[in-house]
Amino acid sequence: MLGFVTSPDDLDGVRFGSVHGLDAILVATPHATAAISVFGGQVLSFIPAGTADDVLWVSPLVAPPPTAIRGGTPVCWPYFAREGQTGDVPSHGYARTARWSLIAGHTIESGGTELELAPEGLGHLPLTLRMTVRVGVTLEQGLHTHNPGDATVAMTEAFHNYFRVSDVGRVRVEGLDGLTYLDKFDDLRSHTQRGDWVLPHDDPRSDRIYPGAAGHYRLVDPGLRRSIEVSVRGGQTAVVWNPGEEVASGMADVGHHWRGFVCVEAANAGPDVVEVPAGGDHSLWQMISVSAFE
């Protein structure tokens, strides 16, 4: 345990640098390398040892701060989209456009590295936030919310994971079969997921919110010959998002790159609102692991 750190230089295998032109905390362990953005706090890169392709996608057209970074694992907090909000608030809350600081770090038993981070400048909110990032054979993230006040506060949240894929039209997501989803591309009407998620052929785009999901999702990508598993604790909702060609053409930081990613998000959103009691805590955890095909 190296305890509290003021600079990543205090930690073996951890240093400041940049990735995709963005300031980042770079982490190297025997099991994987990773990069965590100082702006937004999201993990921008996770590459298990012995593999070539990044698990995460960051837009080649990524805009500089203060525009939210399109890629990695953006932290949507303390609300998802603009759920439960009034007025002209930023999409997906304040954490993804905050500067984050490294609070602590240590090497864990498995030889991985665990870091604790917190966003700066969010003292005006009724909830506080910190995040654990564990880089090892798997990538684990814990989003920890505390309510220091004397009244219950309702919140929604997400790890808005952008996974790199060979072609969004040629992958599938297991773990959603039979669930009801709310389709944001169909005025939030309810539909039933039949079989695995695939990009619809007739209307190739997806903005689906699956409340009450099981928390185990598997993104199978024959093109990259790998599958990515997402295991969630403390998150009741899955979201699967890709804007499709037409919407992407109007997004400066996606454009024609829309086929290169799919977002499989670990969330509490839609009807899965979290009530954090006075003095209480809530954590959303995700574990991302990768398997290569034989």
Ligand SMILES: O=P(O)(O)OC[C@H]1O[C@H](O)[C@H](O)[C@@H](O)[C@@H]1O
């Ligand atoms: O453009 P952003 O604010 O980053 O949001 C990107 C997307 O995030 C989520 O997946 C929402 O369900 C979508 O409705 C939204 O379009």
